[in-house]
Amino acid sequence: xxxxxxxxxxxxxxxxxxxxxxxxxxxxxxxxxxxxxxxxxxxxxxxxxxxxxxxxxxxxxxxxxxxxxxxxxxxxxxxxxxxxxxxxxxxxxxxxxxxxxxxxxxxxxxxxxxxxxxxxxxxxxxxxxxxxxxxxxxxxxxxxxxxxxxxxxxxxxxxxxxxxxxxxxxxxxxxxxxxxxxxxxxxxxxxxxxxxxxxxxxxxxxxxxxxxxxxxxxxxxxxxxxxxxxxxxxxxxxxxxxxxxxxxxxxxxxxxxxxxxxxxxxxxxxxxxxxxxxxxxxxxxxxxxxxxxxxxxxxxxxxxxxxxxxxxxxxxxxxxxxxxxxxxxxxxxxxxxxxxxxxxxxxxxxxxxxxxxxxxxxxxxxxxxxxxxxxxxxxxxxxxxxxxxxxxxxxxxxxxxxxxxxxxxxxxxxxxxxxxxxxxxxxxxxxxxxxxxxxxxxxxxxxxxx
Amino acid sequence: xxxxxxxxxxxxxxxxxxxxxxxxxxxxxxxxxxxxxxxxxxxxxxxxxxxxxxxxxxxxxxxxxxxxxxxxxxxxxxxxxxxxxxxxxxxxxxxxxxxxxxxxxxxxxxxxxxxxxxxxxxxxxxxxxxxxxxxxxxxxxxxxxxxxxxxxxxxxxxxxxxxxxxxxxxxxxxxxxxxxxxxxxxxxxxxxxxxxxxxxxxxxxxxxxxxxxxxxxxxxxxxxxxxxxxxxxxxxxxxxxxxxxxxxxxxxxxxxxxxxxxxxxxxxxxxxxxxxxxxxxxxxxxxxxxxxxxxxxxxxxxxxxxxxxxxxxxxxxxxxxxxxxxxxxxxxxxxxxxxxxxxxxxxxxxxxxxxxxxxxxxxxxxxxxxxxxxxxxxxxxxxxxxxxxxxxxxxxxxxxxxxxxxxxxxxxxxxxxxxxxxxxxxxxxxxxxxxxxxxxxxxxxxxxxx
Numbered sequence: 001x002x003x004x005x006x007x008x009x010x011x012x013x014x015x016x017x018x019x020x021x022x023x024x025x026x027x028x029x030x031x032x033x034x035x036x037x038x039x040x041x042x043x044x045x046x047x048x049x050x051x052x053x054x055x056x057x058x059x060x061x062x063x064x065x066x067x068x069x070x071x072x073x074x075x076x077x078x079x080x081x082x083x084x085x086x087x088x089x090x091x092x093x094x095x096x097x098x099x100x101x102x103x104x105x106x107x108x109x110x111x112x113x114x115x116x117x118x119x120x121x122x123x124x125x126x127x128x129x130x131x132x133x134x135x136x137x138x139x140x141x142x143x144x145x146x147x148x149x150x151x152x153x154x155x156x157x158x159x160x161x162x163x164x165x166x167x168x169x170x171x172x173x174x175x176x177x178x179x180x181x182x183x184x185x186x187x188x189x190x191x192x193x194x195x196x197x198x199x200x201x202x203x204x205x206x207x208x209x210x211x212x213x214x215x216x217x218x219x220x221x222x223x224x225x226x227x228x229x230x231x232x233x234x235x236x237x238x239x240x241x242x243x244x245x246x247x248x249x250x251x252x253x254x255x256x257x258x259x260x261x262x263x264x265x266x267x268x269x270x271x272x273x274x275x276x277x278x279x280x281x282x283x284x285x286x287x288x289x290x291x292x293x294x295x296x297x298x299x300x301x302x303x304x305x306x307x308x309x310x311x312x313x314x315x316x317x318x319x320x321x322x323x324x325x326x327x328x329x330x331x332x333x334x335x336x337x338x339x340x341x342x343x344x345x346x347x348x349x350x351x352x353x354x355x356x357x358x359x360x361x362x363x364x365x366x367x368x369x370x371x372x373x374x375x376x377x378x379x380x381x382x383x384x385x386x387x388x389x390x391x392x393x394x395x396x397x398x399x400x401x402x403x404x405x406x407x408x409x410x411x412x413x414x415x416x417x418x419x420x421x422x423x424x425x426x427x428x429x430x431x432x433x434x435x436x437x438x439x440x441x442x443x444x445x446x447x448x449x450x
Numbered sequence: 451x452x453x454x455x456x457x458x459x460x461x462x463x464x465x466x467x468x469x470x471x472x473x474x475x476x477x478x479x480x481x482x483x484x485x486x487x488x489x490x491x492x493x494x495x496x497x498x499x500x501x502x503x504x505x506x507x508x509x510x511x512x513x514x515x516x517x518x519x520x521x522x523x524x525x526x527x528x529x530x531x532x533x534x535x536x537x538x539x540x541x542x543x544x545x546x547x548x549x550x551x552x553x554x555x556x557x558x559x560x561x562x563x564x565x566x567x568x569x570x571x572x573x574x575x576x577x578x579x580x581x582x583x584x585x586x587x588x589x590x591x592x593x594x595x596x597x598x599x600x601x602x603x604x605x606x607x608x609x610x611x612x613x614x615x616x617x618x619x620x621x622x623x624x625x626x627x628x629x630x631x632x633x634x635x636x637x638x639x640x641x642x643x644x645x646x647x648x649x650x651x652x653x654x655x656x657x658x659x660x661x662x663x664x665x666x667x668x669x670x671x672x673x674x675x676x677x678x679x680x681x682x683x684x685x686x687x688x689x690x691x692x693x694x695x696x697x698x699x700x701x702x703x704x705x706x707x708x709x710x711x712x713x714x715x716x717x718x719x720x721x722x723x724x725x726x727x728x729x730x731x732x733x734x735x736x737x738x739x740x741x742x743x744x745x746x747x748x749x750x751x752x753x754x755x756x757x758x759x760x761x762x763x764x765x766x767x768x769x770x771x772x773x774x775x776x777x778x779x780x781x782x783x784x785x786x787x788x789x790x791x792x793x794x795x796x797x798x799x800x801x802x803x804x805x806x807x808x809x810x811x812x813x814x815x816x817x818x819x820x821x822x823x824x825x826x827x828x829x830x831x832x833x834x835x836x837x838x839x840x841x842x843x844x845x846x847x848x849x850x851x852x853x854x855x856x857x858x859x860x861x862x863x864x865x866x867x868x869x870x871x872x873x874x875x876x877x878x879x880x881x882x883x884x885x886x887x888x889x890x891x892x893x894x895x896x897x898x899x900x
């Protein structure tokens with residue numbers, strides 16, 4: 001009952017002390033503070049916010065609820081990238097081996113699909129045999145040996161976040177910047193990193209669409225990371241349309257492999273390189289954007305990045321042949337081409353409609369314990385601004401049967417809007433760079449002209 | 451899961467439809483909507499408020515969760531009084547038989563002590579044998595026969611309120627005007643009334659101390675009652691000091707009996723008469739304040755009111771001799787007189803300190819299933835503004851042993867502040883009258899000069 005006055009204080013706009021946050025999270029994790037009291041406290045936080053000190057204390061308490069990767073005296077730079085989630089976002093699968101191939105250790109802990117967005121773990125598990133459930137000890141050994149491990153949030157990492165996340169999901173307390181920041185950072189800080197790069201999605205397909213909210217989330221996480229000895233930098237990237245062409249687990253894994261072989265779509269490559277540059281700079285391996293970019297391009301064109309992915313796949317029990325021959329990925333039963341219904345300009349490719357359709361096709365979960373079908377999804381070859389002719393192929397549906405194809409066609413018909421001209425400018429692919437020094441608007445500098 | 455979008459809408463400042471409120475309350479009462487979701491929704495309501503239509507729908511849904519007294523074709527005026535709770539507030543025990551003696555039916559449903567405030571049921575149960583747990587059928591028969599029944603909230607009445615109240619108590623969601631209004635009115639509207647008079651307490655000992663909040667609560671409940679065919683009027687009365695002299699269950703019952711015999715303290719009598727006048731006016735038995743007051747005074751001085759209380763006590767299994775001889779009430783083991791520690795003016799008699807001390811002495815509950823000791827409490831014979839001489843008796847402590855007396859003395863020493871002059875004017879005993887026509891400031895009219 002110690003918590004009632006704390007709930008009342010937060011409700012009335014006051015702050016909890018670090019000790020009070022620590023006690024709340026410890027008691028909640030131990031099952032002694034009931035869900036209904038935590039739900040009331042979380043709703044008060046959503047509406048009243050958290051002071052910087054409170055957010056730090058909450059994050060520390062969530063971090064302290066579990067174990068963390070410790071590399072002790074191993075001084076190699078360890079950098080991870082985290083995306084706030086989007087549709088078609090397979091960047092991690094390209095970026096992790098690419099950066100590891102440049103000599104940076106990447107202990108990457110990813111999540112599963114959530115709502116309309118896909119999850120890196122689900123994409124990796126499309127590879128036959130791939131095991132994401134490594135223990136912390138296994139992950140550490142692999143990072144020290146190969147420079148990269150691609151794992152899921154183990155039960156030992158931030159268990160408080162696991163319980164809180166499940167509660168937030170059913171109590172309307174997901175969309176709150178401090179709670180999102182604490183959830184992400186409590187997991188990332190458990191990875192034993194020396195630096196972190198964030199990909200904060202903005203636009204209609206992001207969890208927090210407005211650019212202003214994306215900037216606030218970025219700044220909140222950067223402050224949290226910096227204060228806790230993990231220098232953090234963020235890029236804001238566009239999620240008003242899917243990233244790349246493929247949406248769906250195996251399809252995205254295939255696109256990632258093509259990207260590692262130098263055949264990735266331009267938007268996917270630009271975002272991957274931009275984040276990779278930040279990771280190399282954070283690692284201190286390069287000191288200029290230009291040199292970092294060249295190093296990444298060389299690692300890709302030389303085949304080193306693809307080779308690194310093969311090593312990681314093999315180490316984690318997957319079939320490494322997939323990199324040479326993506327057809328070892330599971331294939332959809334029914335594939336049909338979608339034709340442009342009219343001549344004109346593509347004004348919109350709505351990411352939420354596409355993301356939800358992937359889930360509806362069986363490629364995501366409606367309930368926590370749903371088994372997903374890795375083969376389903378879309379490949380959409382047009383972007384907003386492209387001119388199309390009636391009858392021209394602009395997308396494909398991958399489904400398990402004719403009913404799925406029908407559903408997919410309906411979704412494409414709704415998501416891809418064709419008009420006489422582009423009414424609204426698509427968001428810049430990479431719009432802002434956020435560091436502890438402030439916000440850099442990349443659309444006003446040559447670097448952003450992509 | 452239908453409720454998550456509703457929680458989100460309320461969180462974002464939107465409104466729920468009547469059907470949505472009805473579904474939430476029905477599912478919650480049926481145990482299908484879990485406490486944690488209701489807690490999040492309640493916190494959002496505390497911080498975002500309820501629109502008038504929403505409050506009406508919530509109240510109706512809570513009312514509809516249970517049964518209600520129905521007097522069918524019985525056309526007699528049925529008026530109840532409800533107080534928002536205070537310290538030393540034994541008005542109900544005097545008022546119900548007094549008004550019933552004037553020919554108004556009073557089906558009064560009361561509560562137990564809550565926090566630092568006492569409860570009418572606990573006071574009644576100090577009378578040996580008194581049974582407050584009548585069924586609705588028993589209560590109805592007694593009201594039709596005697597014109598008065600004094601009962602507790604039966605399990606059939608607004609069960610949703612019962613569950614919601616318990617949840618609010620442990621989730622920091624008590625202090626919200628719409629939730630307080632819905633809780634009170636869902637129970638009162640179940641009494642089958644033709645009118646309702648509210649005693650809204652203001653000042654430091656009230657649940658909502660500021661006058662502005664008291665006025666808002668009064669207006670909210672008046673609108674709710676009026677819209678649902680139960681004309682409602684409210685008086686704002688002072689709770690910056692205890693009402694009357696006695697605080698503690700048997701002590702207050704004794705003071706109420708003395709009041710019915712014409713020996714009540716002036717402040718208790720004024721509040722009782724003022725509320726009684728409103729009840730007679732609401733019943734249409736008198737048409738002017740003056741005549742109504744005279745009728746009440748006559749019912750008291752003639753002994754009819756005391757006789758009515760005897761009848762009610764007898765009908766509900768209590769020992770009716772208590773009215774003639776209050777010493778049949780249980781008596782405290784240890785009684786000690788408290789002397790003024792210095793000469794000066796009483797500047798404060800803090801009601802919360804006194805109320806909490808009654809609970810600490812065993813006269814209230816710290817936990818729901820605590821058994822209370824009806825004998826303990828205080829009689830405080832001074833009011834703010836009174837001059838006192840050092841060593842003069844100003845109060846008595848009633849306890850079960852010497853330890854209790856010590857505790858009581860400490861509380862009195864803290865609660866009764868003596869200074870050189872009154873620094874802050876006590877609140878007017880009866881400050882405002884609130885009706886659907888608006889707010890009448892009684893301190894600017896002769897009626898308020900009490």
